[in-house]
Amino acid sequence: MKTSNVLVAAVVVTVSTLFTACVQDHQVPLIRVANVTLSPDQEVPPKNSPAMxxxxxxxxxxxxxxxxxxxxxxxxxNPIGSHIHGTAPRGRNAGIRHDFTTPLPKTTSGTFSNSVMVDGVAIKEDSLLAGFYYFNIHTPANPGGEIRGQIEF
Known part of the structure; x- marks a missing residue:
């Protein structure tokens, strides 16, 4: 009886160890960020604007x-530019990595949806997951950017 209890315990420990190792090595396929804030105070330097x-x-x-x-x-x-910039942490500026100016509605308030490949060249997965890319919307009064939002996972 004791031998079978020891055997069962050994099997449970082995299976648990294997399962834990598999879970730790498995990457979560979808990572979501909801409500990244775009604001004038995230611009470098900060802007004076009512926009959000x-x-x-x-x-x-x-x-x-x-x-x-x-x-x-x-x-x-109305927007004159809209982009994803990178790589830069909060408080730093960086170059354009993805331009979505042309399809963005040219209105002072609006909504726009799109997608971009994280191709390892323009946008790199490790830098994206580290929070080094940001959204930026530019206007005539603020050609360097009026509102900015860091993409942080």
């Missing part, structure tokens, strides 16, 4: 597609 916005982001680690919906309101003028 949000971005909902879904990154699929299997297909390497990042989908997003950006909503903005009260811009000082």
């Amino acid at each position: 916005g949000t971005a909902n982001v879904v990154f699929d680690r299997i297909t390497h597609v990042m989908s997003y919906t950006v909503t903005w309101n009260n811009l000082t003028g």
Whole structure:
């Protein structure tokens, strides 16, 4: 009887160890960020504007597609530029990595959805997951950017 209890315990420990190792090595396929705040105070330097916005982001680690919906309101003028910039942490500026100016509605308030490949060149997965990319909407009054929102997972 004691031998079978020891055997059962050994099997349970072995299976548990294998399961834990598999779970630890498995990457979560979908990572979601809801309500990334876009604001004038995140701009570098900060801007004086009544504008605000949000971005909902879904990154699929299997297909390497990042989908997003950006909503903005009260811009000082119609957008003249809209991009994802990187790589830079909060408080730093960086170059354009994904331009969505052309399809973005040219309105002071609106919503826009799109997606981009995390291709390892323009946008890199490790930098994305580390929070080094941000949304930016530019206006005539603020050509360097009126509202900005860091993409942080």
